[in-house]
């Protein structure tokens with residue numbers, strides 16, 4: 430047993446005793462009951478289990494949780510799908526996913542949502558041109574697998590959020 434402390438969706442958890450072999454996915458789902466983070470391939474291939482890791486420099490990135498020990502997140506700040514809506518108000522990206530009916534079974538949705546959110550925040554820090562947008566969305570969502578093949582709708586949802594507020598995301 431080793432102790433783990435981390436911040437999830439703005440709330441500090443720990444110190445909690447965990448086994449060294451406990452994965453972050455099991456920690457979130459089984460220990461904390463945060464079941465919005467899914468378990469798909471279990472082999473770091475589909476990214477349905479990805480959460481957002483926030484850096485101290487204001488940047489963020491996603492990271493799979495299925496094969497990574499919970500202890501490797503010690504001291505980190507992360508966000509899961511449970512942390513997006515504020516007081517029940519969905520984010521623009523969540524609404525976009527719903528409007529486009531971007532998901533069917535929804536298993537891949539938390540990973541896509543986290544990745545899309547990271548992408549939007551990156552564009553806020555560093556806007557890009559409209560001409561570069563389509564390629565940038567493809568690259569941002571690359572690696573996330575959807576067995577229900579919702580790729581186009583996820584892409585459209587992210588694009589619509591950006592085009593609805595171009596001054597925020599585009600040069």
Ligand code: FES
Nearest residue numbers: 469470471476495
């Ligand atoms: S479940 Fe983690 S990458 Fe597929």
Ligand code: FES
Nearest residue numbers: 533537575576577
């Ligand atoms: S909506 Fe079913 S896997 Fe993507």
